[in-house]
Amino acid sequence: MGTWDEPGAREWRQAVDAADQLRGPKVPVGELPGYLQGCDEVDEVRRLMADPTVPGALTAARAAMRRALRVTPQSCLDQLCYEQRWRGRNRWDGPLQVCDRPTCGRCLLLKAADGDGNAGHSRTA
């Protein structure tokens, strides 16, 4: 049985989506630390790839690309975001339920708006 066939799962998903729509984004994506860090890495990639004859340049460029991918926020929810929030819903009693996926386009914004970078999880500590 898939997650979204479990009792109440689809209704829960609709409810959290509706709550997200009401809340709207409070932090511009362009201000997220991961976005800025990703931009820096891409600049580094461009610099390194400008001259591919420099020894080690392409290896360093590829490493920078991987770093960029690890931090650049996604345009939408991480594919595991719903799943993780559904599984953790009983531990999070507040409305600000976030996943801990490092590039989730939804939850990074909520964590940034909350200010402590750890929104939702502080309740469980």
Ligand SMILES: [Zn+2]
């Ligand atoms: Zn998320």
